[in-house]
Amino acid sequence: MIEGGREPSSPVVEDPSTAPWPSFGRALAVTLAVTVVVTVIARAVPGELANLGVAGAFLGATWWLVLGHDTPVIRAYGLSLGGLLEPERIEPRRMVRTLVVALGLTALLALVCFPPFALGYAKLWASGRPFVWRVPPDWPDRVAGQVLVIALPEEAFFRGYLQSALDGRLGARFRIFGAEVGLGWLLSAALFAVGHVLTVPDPARLAVFFPALAFGWLRARTGGIGASLAFHAACNLFSSWLALAYGLRAR
Numbered sequence: 001m002i003e004g005g006r007e008p009s010s011p012v013v014e015d016p017s018t019a020p021w022p023s024f025g026r027a028l029a030v031t032l033a034v035t036v037v038v039t040v041i042a043r044a045v046p047g048e049l050a051n052l053g054v055a056g057a058f059l060g061a062t063w064w065l066v067l068g069h070d071t072p073v074i075r076a077y078g079l080s081l082g083g084l085l086e087p088e089r090i091e092p093r094r095m096v097r098t099l100v101v102a103l104g105l106t107a108l109l110a111l112v113c114f115p116p117f118a119l120g121y122a123k124l125w126a127s128g129r130p131f132v133w134r135v136p137p138d139w140p141d142r143v144a145g146q147v148l149v150i151a152l153p154e155e156a157f158f159r160g161y162l163q164s165a166l167d168g169r170l171g172a173r174f175r176i177f178g179a180e181v182g183l184g185w186l187l188s189a190a191l192f193a194v195g196h197v198l199t200v201p202d203p204a205r206l207a208v209f210f211p212a213l214a215f216g217w218l219r220a221r222t223g224g225i226g227a228s229l230a231f232h233a234a235c236n237l238f239s240s241w242l243a244l245a246y247g248l249r250a251r
Contacts, residue, residue: 021168034061035195042199051149058153065161077164078224102226106234126246134244151232159219159228163188179221189213211235
């Protein structure tokens with residue numbers, strides 16, 4: 001219904017039927033190609049430039065595959081970020097709603113997941129080391145780096161493009177805590193973990209499969225990557241803070 005000549009503001013509903021989903025084989029082939037590029041960059045480029053190069057590869061691929069299209073496609077892939085990444089005029093209230101939901105779910109999952117993770121970290125990786133509360137002086141830079149250079153590019157590609165494409169093609173098979181998920185949820189988490197091991201050869205990095213399941217659940221539950229982006233960054237920051245507190249090198 002239109003009141004006063006304007007359509008009232010309402011939440012944006014992601015509509016998977018509006019997206020031209022790629023075939024299962026094409027989605028996997030694209031992911032393999034991007035993973036190879038990212039692996040080469042991570043191993044060949046020195047220092048912090050490698051992180052920027054990897055971020056650029058993920059964001060460039062996501063732009064080519066999704067963000068260069070029109071608004072219905074961007075929304076179907078969950079890449080709107082409250083309208084920030086859409087070509088239309090930004091609606092501040094919509095962006096605020098998206099931000100509040102993302103931060104609220106991040107806080108809730110952090111309360112559930114971080115305490116047992118901290119206990120496990122202390123026993124498995126920091127056994128016998130004293131815990132010293134430390135706040136890094138460059139924490140604003142760390143937060144910005146995790147959000148913009150790590151979480152945003154990875155979530156845009158793996159949860160925005162890959163999980164959406166696979167679930168759009170294969171369908172969501174089951175429901176977990178209110179989220180419709182399917183094979184794409186599991187495969188995107190597995191490929192996310194494999195990519196982490198290829199860039200830094202360490203079998204322990206396969207463990208990111210489990211937080212990736214949480215990221216994928218958030219993408220399915222909210223219809224976008226805002227909450228998964230926020231929780232992804234929070235997980236990385238919490239892990240690096242624990243390493244700092246125990247005098248270890250962040251994994």
